[in-house]
Amino acid sequence: MAxxxxxxxxxxxxxxxIFINVGAEEAIVPALWSQxxxxxxxxxxxxxxxxxxxxxxxxxxxxxxxEATALFQERCSELLGRQEERMLFYIARxxxxxxxxxxxxxxxxxxxxxxxxxxxxxxxxxSQAIVTGFFDSLGLRYEIDDSARRGLSYYLNxxxxxxxxxxxxAQQQVVGGGAYREGAGFGIGAERLLLAMTAQGLV
Amino acid sequence: MTMIRxxxxxxxxxxxxxxxxxTRFRSYLH
Numbered sequence: 001m002a003x004x005x006x007x008x009x010x011x012x013x014x015x016x017x018i019f020i021n022v023g024a025e026e027a028i029v030p031a032l033w034s035q036x037x038x039x040x041x042x043x044x045x046x047x048x049x050x051x052x053x054x055x056x057x058x059x060x061x062x063x064x065x066x067e068a069t070a071l072f073q074e075r076c077s078e079l080l081g082r083q084e085e086r087m088l089f090y091i092a093r094x095x096x097x098x099x100x101x102x103x104x105x106x107x108x109x110x111x112x113x114x115x116x117x118x119x120x121x122x123x124x125x126x127s128q129a130i131v132t133g134f135f136d137s138l139g140l141r142y143e144i145d146d147s148a149r150r151g152l153s154y155y156l157n158x159x160x161x162x163x164x165x166x167x168x169x170a171q172q173q174v175v176g177g178g179a180y181r182e183g184a185g186f187g188i189g190a191e192r193l194l195l196a197m198t199a200q201g202l203v
Numbered sequence: 204m205t206m207i208r209x210x211x212x213x214x215x216x217x218x219x220x221x222x223x224x225x226t227r228f229r230s231y232l233h
Binding site for chain 2: 028062
């Protein structure tokens, strides 16, 4: 992993409305979901052990969403409708059953974008350009690793990209993303992003 | 069953309307 100079963003990004400026529409996602999706999509990964799971009153296996990408993958054809591609962003509360520590909470916010399209390689390039453009617009210093081994098995080749802010110590990862069968996307940990901005004197 | 009955993805015009309403509520109270 190397610290790279800031990339030139593909789009002029200078406002908080950048996701909309690049053609993304907002999606509001459910916080409650069935466990099946995550067991299938994230099969064998550590996320299963990190979920808040419980049966509902009829004994169905439910959970609080640990992340949102799997939902978009599963509902991809419904979200696309007749469109060939669609870019959606979201602000979602997510839940993970893990030991809380600085910058890691059991309930947290993810700022995410999913670009559903038939060309995941193109989608991942655009996703990266959007998230680095967003960070540049904030004036944030960061490191990007574009061949990170990801804990979620739906990423193509088991790899994706991560963005880290070294000021954060043990929990440096602020963004995780990558290409998957239905497209590509990323999720930003909002609380960590705010910590990184605070550490860099940006807020 | 994957999606819980009675939950849904809100996209398109309705999502925009809800977020606009939230923004109006925030700015009214700030």
